[in-house]
Amino acid sequence: MGNKVEDFLYFQDLCLSYGYEEININLGCPFSLVTGRGLGAGLLDKPDELNNLLTNIFSVSKCSISLKTRLGNLDFDEFEKLIPIFNNFPILEIIIHPRIAKQMYGGEVNITKFKEYYTKLNAPVIYNGDIDNFIQYTNIKAQCSDIKGVMIGRGVLKRFKFIRQN
Ligand SMILES: Cc1cc2nc3c(=O)[nH]c(=O)nc-3n(C[C@H](O)[C@H](O)[C@H](O)COP(=O)(O)O)c2cc1C
Numbered sequence: 256m257g258n259k260v261e262d263f264l265y266f267q268d269l270c271l272s273y274g275y276e277e278i279n280i281n282l283g284c285p286f287s288l289v290t291g292r293g294l295g296a297g298l299l300d301k302p303d304e305l306n307n308l309l310t311n312i313f314s315v316s317k318c319s320i321s322l323k324t325r326l327g328n329l330d331f332d333e334f335e336k337l338i339p340i341f342n343n344f345p346i347l348e349i350i351i352h353p354r355i356a357k358q359m360y361g362g363e364v365n366i367t368k369f370k371e372y373y374t375k376l377n378a379p380v381i382y383n384g385d386i387d388n389f390i391q392y393t394n395i396k397a398q399c400s401d402i403k404g405v406m407i408g409r410g411v412l413k414r415f416k417f418i419r420q421n
Contacts, residue, residue: 256289258292258293258294258308259308260312260315263278263312263315263316267315267318277318278319279323280320280321281323282299282322282323283295283325283356284296285325285357286359296327296355298328299324299328299333300329302336302340305337306343309343309344321347321349321350322341323350324349324351325353325356326355328355328356328357329356330355331355331368333355334368338375341376342376346377348378348379349378351373351380351381352364353368353369364384364385366395366399369382370399380401381402381403382399382402382406383405386407386410387409387413391410392407
Protein backbone atom coordinates (compact mmCIF):
# COMPACT_ATOMS: atom_id res chain seq x y z
CA MET A 256 0.00 0.00 0.00
CA GLY A 257 2.90 2.33 -0.60
CA ASN A 258 5.22 3.52 -3.32
CA LYS A 259 7.48 5.87 -1.36
CA VAL A 260 10.57 5.12 0.68
CA GLU A 261 8.91 6.87 3.67
CA ASP A 262 6.13 4.23 3.56
CA PHE A 263 8.78 1.52 3.50
CA LEU A 264 10.69 3.01 6.45
CA TYR A 265 7.50 3.19 8.52
CA PHE A 266 6.67 -0.43 7.72
CA GLN A 267 10.26 -1.61 8.28
CA ASP A 268 10.31 -0.10 11.78
CA LEU A 269 7.03 -1.86 12.53
CA CYS A 270 8.39 -5.21 11.27
CA LEU A 271 11.66 -4.89 13.19
CA SER A 272 9.77 -3.99 16.39
CA TYR A 273 7.99 -7.37 16.10
CA GLY A 274 11.22 -9.21 15.28
CA TYR A 275 10.60 -9.72 11.54
CA GLU A 276 13.69 -9.39 9.37
CA GLU A 277 12.31 -10.07 5.88
CA ILE A 278 9.89 -7.88 3.94
CA ASN A 279 8.05 -9.01 0.81
CA ILE A 280 7.07 -6.19 -1.51
CA ASN A 281 3.84 -6.91 -3.36
CA LEU A 282 4.05 -5.81 -6.99
CA GLY A 283 1.21 -8.12 -7.93
CA CYS A 284 -1.95 -6.55 -6.51
CA PRO A 285 -4.27 -6.10 -9.54
CA PHE A 286 -7.18 -4.16 -8.07
CA SER A 287 -7.79 -0.91 -9.97
CA LEU A 288 -8.02 1.16 -6.77
CA VAL A 289 -4.41 0.06 -6.15
CA THR A 290 -2.95 0.02 -9.68
CA GLY A 291 -4.64 3.33 -10.56
CA ARG A 292 -2.62 5.02 -7.81
CA GLY A 293 0.66 3.59 -9.12
CA LEU A 294 0.80 0.95 -6.40
CA GLY A 295 1.07 -2.85 -6.61
CA ALA A 296 1.01 -4.05 -10.22
CA GLY A 297 0.45 -0.41 -11.22
CA LEU A 298 4.24 -0.01 -10.91
CA LEU A 299 5.04 -2.74 -13.45
CA ASP A 300 4.46 -0.51 -16.48
CA LYS A 301 6.47 2.32 -14.88
CA PRO A 302 10.01 0.89 -14.88
CA ASP A 303 11.72 4.19 -14.04
CA GLU A 304 9.50 4.76 -10.99
CA LEU A 305 10.00 1.17 -9.89
CA ASN A 306 13.75 1.46 -10.32
CA ASN A 307 13.81 4.65 -8.20
CA LEU A 308 11.66 3.05 -5.53
CA LEU A 309 13.86 -0.07 -5.31
CA THR A 310 17.03 2.05 -5.32
CA ASN A 311 15.70 4.07 -2.38
CA ILE A 312 14.43 1.01 -0.51
CA PHE A 313 17.65 -0.96 -0.87
CA SER A 314 19.67 2.05 0.28
CA VAL A 315 17.84 2.15 3.64
CA SER A 316 16.80 -1.46 4.14
CA LYS A 317 17.86 -3.27 7.29
CA CYS A 318 15.74 -6.28 6.28
CA SER A 319 16.05 -8.87 3.52
CA ILE A 320 13.79 -7.92 0.63
CA SER A 321 11.81 -10.33 -1.50
CA LEU A 322 9.30 -9.45 -4.23
CA LYS A 323 5.97 -10.80 -5.37
CA THR A 324 5.16 -9.80 -8.94
CA ARG A 325 3.06 -10.42 -12.02
CA LEU A 326 4.46 -10.38 -15.55
CA GLY A 327 3.00 -6.94 -16.17
CA ASN A 328 0.18 -4.52 -15.57
CA LEU A 329 -1.39 -4.31 -19.05
CA ASP A 330 0.99 -6.37 -21.22
CA PHE A 331 3.23 -9.42 -20.74
CA ASP A 332 6.10 -7.75 -22.58
CA GLU A 333 6.46 -5.22 -19.74
CA PHE A 334 8.49 -7.83 -17.87
CA GLU A 335 11.32 -7.59 -20.40
CA LYS A 336 12.20 -4.11 -19.06
CA LEU A 337 11.88 -5.22 -15.44
CA ILE A 338 14.49 -8.00 -15.64
CA PRO A 339 17.59 -5.72 -15.69
CA ILE A 340 16.05 -3.63 -12.91
CA PHE A 341 15.42 -6.62 -10.66
CA ASN A 342 18.90 -7.97 -11.49
CA ASN A 343 20.43 -4.79 -10.15
CA PHE A 344 19.40 -5.46 -6.55
CA PRO A 345 20.23 -8.20 -4.02
CA ILE A 346 16.68 -9.57 -3.93
CA LEU A 347 16.25 -12.58 -1.65
CA GLU A 348 13.70 -14.24 -3.94
CA ILE A 349 11.05 -13.30 -6.50
CA ILE A 350 7.60 -14.89 -6.47
CA ILE A 351 6.04 -14.68 -9.93
CA HIS A 352 2.34 -15.01 -10.68
CA PRO A 353 2.39 -15.27 -14.50
CA ARG A 354 -0.74 -13.26 -15.22
CA ILE A 355 -0.93 -9.55 -15.97
CA ALA A 356 -2.97 -7.29 -13.71
CA LYS A 357 -5.76 -6.72 -16.21
CA GLN A 358 -6.54 -10.46 -16.02
CA MET A 359 -7.14 -10.16 -12.28
CA TYR A 360 -7.31 -13.85 -11.21
CA GLY A 361 -9.07 -15.21 -14.33
CA GLY A 362 -7.99 -16.42 -17.73
CA GLU A 363 -4.89 -18.51 -18.25
CA VAL A 364 -1.54 -18.22 -16.52
CA ASN A 365 1.09 -17.61 -19.22
CA ILE A 366 3.59 -20.43 -18.72
CA THR A 367 5.29 -19.70 -22.04
CA LYS A 368 6.21 -16.16 -20.97
CA PHE A 369 7.11 -17.34 -17.48
CA LYS A 370 9.58 -19.87 -18.93
CA GLU A 371 11.03 -17.23 -21.26
CA TYR A 372 11.67 -14.76 -18.45
CA TYR A 373 12.37 -16.53 -15.17
CA THR A 374 15.76 -17.98 -16.06
CA LYS A 375 17.01 -14.47 -16.87
CA LEU A 376 16.55 -13.37 -13.28
CA ASN A 377 19.47 -13.49 -10.86
CA ALA A 378 17.30 -13.98 -7.78
CA PRO A 379 15.81 -17.40 -6.95
CA VAL A 380 12.31 -17.65 -8.44
CA ILE A 381 9.17 -19.09 -6.88
CA TYR A 382 6.30 -19.96 -9.23
CA ASN A 383 2.77 -19.01 -8.11
CA GLY A 384 -0.55 -19.62 -9.84
CA ASP A 385 -3.36 -22.14 -10.27
CA ILE A 386 -1.71 -25.09 -8.54
CA ASP A 387 -4.60 -27.08 -7.07
CA ASN A 388 -3.19 -30.60 -7.03
CA PHE A 389 -0.03 -32.67 -7.14
CA ILE A 390 -0.23 -33.29 -10.89
CA GLN A 391 -0.26 -29.54 -11.57
CA TYR A 392 2.71 -29.14 -9.23
CA THR A 393 4.75 -31.86 -10.96
CA ASN A 394 3.79 -30.40 -14.34
CA ILE A 395 5.21 -27.00 -13.38
CA LYS A 396 8.34 -28.58 -11.88
CA ALA A 397 8.87 -30.61 -15.05
CA GLN A 398 8.56 -27.57 -17.30
CA CYS A 399 10.47 -25.15 -15.07
CA SER A 400 13.19 -27.18 -13.39
CA ASP A 401 15.17 -24.11 -12.25
CA ILE A 402 12.48 -22.69 -9.95
CA LYS A 403 13.33 -22.66 -6.25
CA GLY A 404 9.80 -23.61 -5.26
CA VAL A 405 6.12 -22.92 -5.64
CA MET A 406 3.64 -20.82 -3.69
CA ILE A 407 0.09 -22.15 -3.44
CA GLY A 408 -2.79 -19.81 -2.57
CA ARG A 409 -6.36 -20.74 -3.48
CA GLY A 410 -5.44 -24.40 -3.98
CA VAL A 411 -4.80 -24.69 -0.24
CA LEU A 412 -7.89 -22.73 0.77
CA LYS A 413 -10.11 -24.94 -1.40
CA ARG A 414 -9.02 -27.97 0.63
CA PHE A 415 -9.10 -26.33 4.03
CA LYS A 416 -11.76 -27.56 6.42
CA PHE A 417 -12.80 -24.96 8.94
CA ILE A 418 -13.37 -26.83 12.20
CA ARG A 419 -14.90 -24.90 15.06
CA GLN A 420 -13.14 -25.64 18.35
CA ASN A 421 -15.54 -25.54 21.35
C1 LIG B 1 -9.06 -12.31 -2.93
C2 LIG B 1 -7.54 -12.38 -3.06
C3 LIG B 1 -6.76 -11.57 -2.24
C4 LIG B 1 -5.37 -11.58 -2.34
N1 LIG B 1 -4.60 -10.79 -1.53
C5 LIG B 1 -3.24 -10.86 -1.60
C6 LIG B 1 -2.41 -10.08 -0.72
O1 LIG B 1 -2.90 -9.33 0.13
N2 LIG B 1 -1.07 -10.17 -0.85
C7 LIG B 1 -0.49 -11.00 -1.79
O2 LIG B 1 0.75 -11.07 -1.89
N3 LIG B 1 -1.25 -11.75 -2.62
C8 LIG B 1 -2.60 -11.69 -2.54
N4 LIG B 1 -3.37 -12.44 -3.39
C9 LIG B 1 -2.72 -13.21 -4.46
C10 LIG B 1 -2.31 -14.61 -4.01
O3 LIG B 1 -1.21 -14.51 -3.11
C11 LIG B 1 -1.88 -15.43 -5.21
O4 LIG B 1 -0.85 -14.75 -5.89
C12 LIG B 1 -3.00 -15.69 -6.18
O5 LIG B 1 -4.15 -16.14 -5.51
C13 LIG B 1 -2.58 -16.70 -7.26
O6 LIG B 1 -2.13 -17.90 -6.67
P1 LIG B 1 -3.12 -19.18 -6.56
O7 LIG B 1 -3.62 -19.46 -7.95
O8 LIG B 1 -2.27 -20.28 -5.98
O9 LIG B 1 -4.24 -18.78 -5.65
C14 LIG B 1 -4.76 -12.44 -3.29
C15 LIG B 1 -5.56 -13.26 -4.10
C16 LIG B 1 -6.93 -13.24 -4.00
C17 LIG B 1 -7.76 -14.15 -4.91
